[in-house]
Amino acid sequence: MYEKDGEKYFIVDSHSHFWDASRENWVEGREQYAKGWIDCFYGYHQLGPPETHWDWEKYLKVSVDDFERDMFVEGHVDYAIFQSTYLKEWYKNGFNTTEQNAELIQRFGDRIIVNGRFDPREGDAGIKQLEADHAKFGFKGVKLYTAEWNGDSRGYKLTDPEAYRFLQAAQDMGIKNVHIHKGPTIWPLDKDAFDVADVDHAATDFQGMNFIVEHVGLPRIEDFCFMAVQEPNVYAGLSVAVGGLMHARPKFFAKVMGELLFWVGEDKMTFGSDYNIWTPKWQVEGLVDWQMPDDDQFADYPRLTTASKKKILGLNAAKLYDIPVPDECKLQDAPGEQLVAGQ
Amino acid sequence: MTAGPALDTASGTVDRQAVWSALGTVLDPELDEPITDLDFVETCTVSPDPDDTANGSFVRVGLRLPTFFCAPNFSFLMVADAYDAVTAIPGVSRAQVTLADHHASAEINGGVAAHAGFVKSFEGSINGSAAAELDELRHTFLSKAALAGQDRVARPLVDAGQGPEELAALTLGELAGTEADTDELTRMRTRREAIGLPAGDDAPLLVHSDGSPVTVEQVPLHLRRARLQRVGIETNGEYCKSLLQIRYAENAPAAAGH
Numbered sequence: 038m039y040e041k042d043g044e045k046y047f048i049v050d051s052h053s054h055f056w057d058a059s060r061e062n063w064v065e066g067r068e069q070y071a072k073g074w075i076d077c078f079y080g081y082h083q084l085g086p087p088e089t090h091w092d093w094e095k096y097l098k099v100s101v102d103d104f105e106r107d108m109f110v111e112g113h114v115d116y117a118i119f120q121s122t123y124l125k126e127w128y129k130n131g132f133n134t135t136e137q138n139a140e141l142i143q144r145f146g147d148r149i150i151v152n153g154r155f156d157p158r159e160g161d162a163g164i165k166q167l168e169a170d171h172a173k174f175g176f177k178g179v180k181l182y183t184a185e186w187n188g189d190s191r192g193y194k195l196t197d198p199e200a201y202r203f204l205q206a207a208q209d210m211g212i213k214n215v216h217i218h219k220g221p222t223i224w225p226l227d228k229d230a231f232d233v234a235d236v237d238h239a240a241t242d243f244q245g246m247n248f249i250v251e252h253v254g255l256p257r258i259e260d261f262c263f264m265a266v267q268e269p270n271v272y273a274g275l276s277v278a279v280g281g282l283m284h285a286r287p288k289f290f291a292k293v294m295g296e297l298l299f300w301v302g303e304d305k306m307t308f309g310s311d312y313n314i315w316t317p318k319w320q321v322e323g324l325v326d327w328q329m330p331d332d333d334q335f336a337d338y339p340r341l342t343t344a345s346k347k348k349i350l351g352l353n354a355a356k357l358y359d360i361p362v363p364d365e366c367k368l369q370d371a372p373g374e375q376l377v378a379g380q
Numbered sequence: 381m382t383a384g385p386a387l388d389t390a391s392g393t394v395d396r397q398a399v400w401s402a403l404g405t406v407l408d409p410e411l412d413e414p415i416t417d418l419d420f421v422e423t424c425t426v427s428p429d430p431d432d433t434a435n436g437s438f439v440r441v442g443l444r445l446p447t448f449f450c451a452p453n454f455s456f457l458m459v460a461d462a463y464d465a466v467t468a469i470p471g472v473s474r475a476q477v478t479l480a481d482h483h484a485s486a487e488i489n490g491g492v493a494a495h496a497g498f499v500k501s502f503e504g505s506i507n508g509s510a511a512a513e514l515d516e517l518r519h520t521f522l523s524k525a526a527l528a529g530q531d532r533v534a535r536p537l538v539d540a541g542q543g544p545e546e547l548a549a550l551t552l553g554e555l556a557g558t559e560a561d562t563d564e565l566t567r568m569r570t571r572r573e574a575i576g577l578p579a580g581d582d583a584p585l586l587v588h589s590d591g592s593p594v595t596v597e598q599v600p601l602h603l604r605r606a607r608l609q610r611v612g613i614e615t616n617g618e619y620c621k622s623l624l625q626i627r628y629a630e631n632a633p634a635a636a637g638h
Contacts, residue, residue: 069448069483070483073447073448073449073483074448074449076447076448076627077447077448077449080446080447080623080626080627081623083626084622084623084626255612255615255616255619256410256612256613256615256616256619257612258608258611258612258615259524259605259608259609259611259612262608263605263608281619282615282618282619285618285622286615286618286619286622289611289614289615289618292611292615293611293615296607296608296611299604300608333539
């Protein structure tokens with residue numbers, strides 16, 4: 038929980054990691070990819086304020102103690118939702134697997150929500166694995182990396198028949214949140230890998246699920262917004278948008294926020310620190326202090342109220358994940374009143 | 381372009397400035413900005429070509445990108461376009477364009493040097509094979525650039541008080557000689573021309589992606605979309621510029637070769 042000027046903000050970090058990019062975990066013969074991957078992340082890391090930068094060695098792998106301090110002690114985070122990213126083509130034990138994340142549950146209990154993953158290219162064995170993982174962890178969500186390499190394949194689309202089979206299976210198991218990485222253009226060989234059109238179709242066909250597009254489709258934010266405006270169950274995951282722009286490019290951060298508020302709306306935007314790309318502390322504090330600039334070019338963008346910040350920082354994600362919110366952090370106003378007041 | 385070779389009088393080779401200008405016509409298709417402005421050109425050298433009997437020049441260009449995993453399709457386009465732009469300079473007998481520090485450097489550099497297309501360049505590669513050539517991709521991004529360009533040209537007019545009726549009626553020819561006759565107008569017309577969208581004097585300023593004119597009722601939403609498109613492209617550009625700066629800062633891991 039974060040308190041500022043008498044207001045209490047319930048913080049759900051809806052997109053975080055606990056990765057192992059240490060040298061020992063690099064696949065032999067694929068070292069350049071393993072290193073290239075973490076180097077990319079380290080580039081993004083340095084878009085945060087200089088005082089938050091770590092050295093490269095530390096960045097490869099943080100300890101559980103580091104995690105506890107960065108998230109729960111200093112970072113104001115009440116609940117952290119973990120997204121798994123396997124990348125076993127380059128990292129022997131995986132980059133950030135469900136098992137790695139689940140170790141944190143043992144120490145931090147239900148403040149950690151671990152999301153699963155599936156890959157439709159794994160066929161029946163993949164479905165069985167998802168069922169087994171779900172039986173063990175009770176997933177409320179999954180993270181999908183549609184551009185991930187798998188054998189000869191360099192990605193898939195949510196609209197592939199196999200992907201639909203997995204989505205159906207997940208929905209039947211009661212998994213209701215699907216996070217999809219549609220972010221910065223890293224390595225998709227084919228144009229479709231960063232296209233968001235597949236989310237559009239899947240969201241229409243799986244009404245029982247919510248589709249949280251992580252990194253708001255950057256660098257295809259326009260395609261994402263045109264799509265999200267038509268789909269009630271599509272959400273904007275703000276990870277990378279806050280971390281990569283709020284400090285480094287404040288003017289562009291304001292424009293991106295303005296566009297998202299206009300097209301997607303404050304009820305469907307969720308905060309994610311993308312730890313350990315960045316720590317949550319400066320992002321949470323910065324977002325609470327943030328205001329749309331007064332400059333004319335921002336004049337027709339919606340404004341963020343205290344209530345909208347509370348929604349984005351935690352209440353929206355709490356709703357998606359059925360996380361109990363303490364009364365003192367709930368909105369006092371009836372739902373919708375803020376929207377009218379803001380017009 | 382000049383008719384004859386632009387020669388560097390001291391050495392008798394093609395003028396380096398002519399090479400730089402040629403590289404300035406090469407765009408990052410996704411960002412719609414020249415690779416020279418983006419600082420993607422790391423090295424550019426011109427020397428006499430010993431194998432050429434007509435005293436031609438050998439031009440070597442080294443490119444670099446913001447990350448190791450920048451999408452290979454866009455990367456390939458830039459390397460191939462740079463190669464074409466340089467070889468088209470009168471007096472250049474040989475060109476070599478290479479991309480450094482990229483996960484698909486070998487495939488891209490080899491493919492461009494061998495004049496292979498994108499698909500052929502990735503055949504049998506560890507980085508997988510490409511599903512399609514890149515013309516469609518280029519078209520998609522020119523179309524995005526043409527939409528963003530409409531915001532760049534129309535925004536000052538909106539700020540000056542022009543309403544939907546005036547904007548829907550405006551043609552490109554009517555903008556000539558006005559305050560809106562800027563580099564941005566030229567840029568937008570060039571992009572539209574490249575993909576067959578109306579770009580002549582009688583063409584409307586505001587057009588849909590299929591070339592049809594935007595009606596008065598459609599103007600507000602169309603402008604919203606055009607601005608969003610511009611924000612998307614420019615924000616992406618800001619990311620790339622920041623990441624490139626960080627990657628090639630003096631003590632960055634990529635530079636230090638960890």
